Amino acid sequence: MYNEEKFAAVEDNFIHIHGALLTDLGRIVDGEKHVFFESFPRFARILSKHTEIEDRLFFPALEKRAPGATRIVDLPHQEIEDHLAKLLIWSRGIDYPGQCQVRERLMCFERELEAHLLEERRVVMPAMMEHFSAAELWALDGRIMEFCSPEFMQEMMPWWFIHMDLAGRVAVAQNMLGGVxxxxxxxxxQWISDGLDTEAWLELLARVPALAQGPTRVEVQVAF
Ligand SMILES: [Fe+2]
Ligand SMILES: [Fe+2]
Incomplete structure (x- = not known):
């Protein structure tokens, strides 16, 4: 049965972060060679961390309650890592095969990633809501920071907000403010505002006023 609080606790990971990953990858696929060189390493770091958090935090917890519930992700996670490893080498200019071949591999990777993320949303996300209470889901969410260094968070947070739509920004900001x-x-x-231009920041602030607690509060008061 649909439970609003449980949905709020899992939508970040299974909807908004997945959406940000596909948005950034689509930009890289459509971009010129320099976009691949500039942006792919960061995309790869963030996707690898997303996969690591699923493999080390969320999915082992779910497997204890519902053995086999995450079996569908084992192979895709391995395939994602294989694609990332190859593309990362190319993005460093090592054995670079030319942009045609890079784009072909990127498009194949994009199709596989999209299918994987949809499967997680279709199968794993409902299982998380079925087998955990809302409090347990929030507790799991609250442990994400254990897997991220402050330096990595500083890189990842603005990236999330750049590549999310407004609904995603609102949901993730509210959840993070409640969890830290x-x-x-x-x-x-500050990290959230670093990812947004003034208009987008003010739009988010109007929906999540608690963000005004940050060091940008003075600027925001002037802007209003
Ligand atoms: Fe995954
Ligand atoms: Fe995922």
């Missing part, structure tokens, strides 16, 4: 230590909120707000 209050002392950390100003830093979090």
């Amino acid at each position: 230590d209050p002392d950390f909120v100003p830093v979090l707000c």
Whole structure:
């Protein structure tokens, strides 16, 4: 049965972060050679971390409650890592085969990634909501930071917000504000605002006023 709070606790990972990954990859696929060289390494770091958090945090927890529930992701996760390894080497200019071949591989990777993310949303996301309480889902969500260094968070947070639509930005900002230590909120707000231009930041702030606790509060008050 649909439960609004459980949905709120899992939508970040299975809808909005997946959406951001596909948006950025689509931009790289459509981009010129320099976009691949500039953007692919960061995309690869963020996707690898997403996969690592699923493999080390979310999916082992689900497997304990529902053995076999995450079996469909084992092979795709391995295939994603294989694609990333090859494309990363090329993005560093090593054995670069030319942009035609890079684009072909990127398009194949994009199709596989899209299918994988849809499967996770179709099969794993409902299983998470079925087998955990809302409090347990929030507790799992709250452990994500354990897997990310501050340097990595500083890179990933603006990236998330650049590549999400407004609905995603609102949902993720609200969830993060609710999950972090209050002392950390100003830093979090700064990282979020780093990813957005003024118009997008103000649009988000109008929907999530608690973001005004950050160090950008003075600027925002002036802007209003
Ligand atoms: Fe995955
Ligand atoms: Fe995923």
